Amino acid sequence: MNYCCTCGATIAIRTPPGDALPRHVCDACGAIHYRNPRMVVGALAEWDGRILLCRRAIEPRLGKWTLPAGFMEIGETVAQAAARETLEEANARLELHDMYTVISVPQANQVHLFYRARLLDLDFSPGEESLETALFGEHEIPWEEIAFRTVAMTLRHFFTDRISGAFRFHAGEIPPP
Amino acid sequence: MNYCCTCGATIAIRTPPGDALPRHVCDACGAIHYRNPRMVVGALAEWDGRILLCRRAIEPRLGKWTLPAGFMEIGETVAQAAARETLEEANARLELHDMYTVISVPQANQVHLFYRARLLDLDFSPGEESLETALFGEHEIPWEEIAFRTVAMTLRHFFTDRISGAFRFHAGEIPPP
Numbered sequence: 631m632n633y634c635c636t637c638g639a640t641i642a643i644r645t646p647p648g649d650a651l652p653r654h655v656c657d658a659c660g661a662i663h664y665r666n667p668r669m670v671v672g673a674l675a676e677w678d679g680r681i682l683l684c685r686r687a688i689e690p691r692l693g694k695w696t697l698p699a700g701f702m703e704i705g706e707t708v709a710q711a712a713a714r715e716t717l718e719e720a721n722a723r724l725e726l727h728d729m730y731t732v733i734s735v736p737q738a739n740q741v742h743l744f745y746r747a748r749l750l751d752l753d754f755s756p757g758e759e760s761l762e763t764a765l766f767g768e769h770e771i772p773w774e775e776i777a778f779r780t781v782a783m784t785l786r787h788f789f790t791d792r793i794s795g796a797f798r799f800h801a802g803e804i805p806p807p
Numbered sequence: 808m809n810y811c812c813t814c815g816a817t818i819a820i821r822t823p824p825g826d827a828l829p830r831h832v833c834d835a836c837g838a839i840h841y842r843n844p845r846m847v848v849g850a851l852a853e854w855d856g857r858i859l860l861c862r863r864a865i866e867p868r869l870g871k872w873t874l875p876a877g878f879m880e881i882g883e884t885v886a887q888a889a890a891r892e893t894l895e896e897a898n899a900r901l902e903l904h905d906m907y908t909v910i911s912v913p914q915a916n917q918v919h920l921f922y923r924a925r926l927l928d929l930d931f932s933p934g935e936e937s938l939e940t941a942l943f944g945e946h947e948i949p950w951e952e953i954a955f956r957t958v959a960m961t962l963r964h965f966f967t968d969r970i971s972g973a974f975r976f977h978a979g980e981i982p983p984p
Contacts, residue, residue: 801886
């Protein structure tokens with residue numbers, strides 16, 4: 631951030647009075663431009679025991695497999711974001727179940743949130759940001775080709791919980807690599 | 808947003824190719840400036856069955872009571888944000904328990920996340936953004952003076968769950984007023 635998005639003047643970085651951290655401050659109009667972590671929201675969608683994955687058509691991790699997920703938009707709920715991202719990336723419609731994982735990724739300034747869900751039908755296909763969409767059983771998951779550690783962590787929780795038959799909410803974090 | 812924070816040129820609002828929503832776009836440098844919901848993170852901290860509340864010294868809701876909470880910062884986890892905000896607003900130290908509520912507030916472009924926690928001692932006091940800090944039993948909660956609906960919802964889940972002795976995670980949303 632070099633310029634004030636409100637008035638166009640040059641930005642300074644300093645700690646405002648009463649604040650604890652350096653901020654992007656505009657000395658011309660007085661605006662303080664805060665930066666905050668972003669939410670990436672997605673769905674672990676099941677059909678007959680198998681899970682919907684998408685192979686990424688975009689960077690980062692082009693060509694790797696992921697649960698459908700993406701940045702939450704202004705004006706939507708977490709549940710709406712999970713359903714929208716699944717529709718955009720896999721043209722798939724869901725019945726959403728419970729919020730399942732919330733995982734902090736501090737080194738990326740992100741928090742990843744996944745719902746459990748059930749596919750409503752098998753009429754899915756790659757959206758613009760996907761190369762392929764497919765269902766995977768537990769022993770077919772391409773673990774070495776999973777795009778993000780939060781996705782692998784969410785899948786592992788799912789297969790572990792499924793043994794006991796009790797799916798419980800999981801909060802966690804990804805340690806720095 | 809009127810000016811590009813990268814290059815200082817005037818911003819246009821239009822839908823980029825391949826996108827579904829109008830964005831703040833810079834035709835000079837090509838930057839797309841996305842806006843995303845922000846996370847407000849706090850703690851429901853207990854001492855001997857009573858809950859720590861803070862009376863707000865700042866707008867919005869100046870003078871109303873809240874669980875200690877605030878905007879999550881770049882580079883921290885949700886758990887770290889909950890502990891930091893409680894320290895800043897109530898000078899209180901916590902043992903964090905489980906993530907307890909995640910509540911979407913789409914009309915404010917926010918998601919509020921609260922941890923359950925235990926106060927480590929009674930050595931708390933108002934921080935710069937609080938007028939008062941105090942412990943409240945269930946029947947002492949100033950329900951008419953609670954600052955935010957997510958705080959009231961989190962408190963109600965807590966007192967309901969406490970009857971059964973089983974605290975479970977709650978996801979939800981605040982409908983438009």
